[in-house]
Amino acid sequence: MSIKLKKLNNTIIKCKKCPRLVKFISKISLEKRKQNINEKYWGKPVPGFGNEKAKLMILGLAPAAHGGTRTGRAFTGDKSGKFLFTSLYSAKISNQNFSEKNNDNLILQSTYVTNFLKCVPPGDKPLNDELIKCSKYFTEELYNLKNLKVIIALGKVAFDNCTKIYRHNFKINKRFKFKHGKKYLLPDNKILIACYHPSPRNVNTKLLTQTMINRIFRKAKKIARF
Numbered sequence: 214m215s216i217k218l219k220k221l222n223n224t225i226i227k228c229k230k231c232p233r234l235v236k237f238i239s240k241i242s243l244e245k246r247k248q249n250i251n252e253k254y255w256g257k258p259v260p261g262f263g264n265e266k267a268k269l270m271i272l273g274l275a276p277a278a279h280g281g282t283r284t285g286r287a288f289t290g291d292k293s294g295k296f297l298f299t300s301l302y303s304a305k306i307s308n309q310n311f312s313e314k315n316n317d318n319l320i321l322q323s324t325y326v327t328n329f330l331k332c333v334p335p336g337d338k339p340l341n342d343e344l345i346k347c348s349k350y351f352t353e354e355l356y357n358l359k360n361l362k363v364i365i366a367l368g369k370v371a372f373d374n375c376t377k378i379y380r381h382n383f384k385i386n387k388r389f390k391f392k393h394g395k396k397y398l399l400p401d402n403k404i405l406i407a408c409y410h411p412s413p414r415n416v417n418t419k420l421l422t423q424t425m426i427n428r429i430f431r432k433a434k435k436i437a438r439f
């Protein structure tokens with residue numbers, strides 16, 4: 214990882230700009246989930262991870278309470294991550310079909326995985342000022358990932374916040390509507406693809422199937438050419 218990206222991630226890990234979220238992270242890390250009661254939770258903001266030369270970014274909304282917040286890596290140690298990495302492996306984007314813990318030898322090909330908000334919010338509902346504060350880090354990730362060509366936004370909230378930042382940073386009025394599989398050209402020539410979030414609810418109700426998400430990753434690889 215480049216020095217700038219490492220520096221950014223170290224800043225994220227130490228960030229305490231949102232008192233409500235800092236408090237919530239500490240609470241869940243102390244209380245823990247029954248099946249993880251003997252584990253030490255990461256208990257800090259969760260930075261992105263992956264390849265510094267990534268052509269593809271996978272963007273979620275926020276780390277999971279007992280996934281990323283426990284393991285210290287986005288989409289790691291929860292059901293959403295399990296579904297996501299089965300697909301990434303099938304698309305030959307990751308070297309393994311699971312993402313269980315921070316040191317599980319996972320390697321991503323030309324891909325960076327991150328969340329718009331780096332801290333888990335209570336009820337998965339961030340406040341507007343928390344999203345605004347954290348958007349600075351998302352903008353910096355975009356700036357530091359110089360080879361980025363495609364962003365896959367997982368879920369409407371991640372999609373809407375990503376497009377909001379683009380509208381703000383590039384001073385454009387273009388409207389972007391979340392529709393699974395739809396792609397948009399962003400003002401910096403990246404392609405944004407909307408995808409349903411691989412949450413257990415979306416997967417259990419079959420709103421998102423493995424075939425559907427596999428198709429999105431194949432499309433992204435083709436556009437990004439890797």
Ligand code: SF4
Binds near residue numbers: 230235332
């Ligand atoms: S959500 Fe972002 S800005 Fe707020 S404390 Fe976490 S890392 Fe900092």
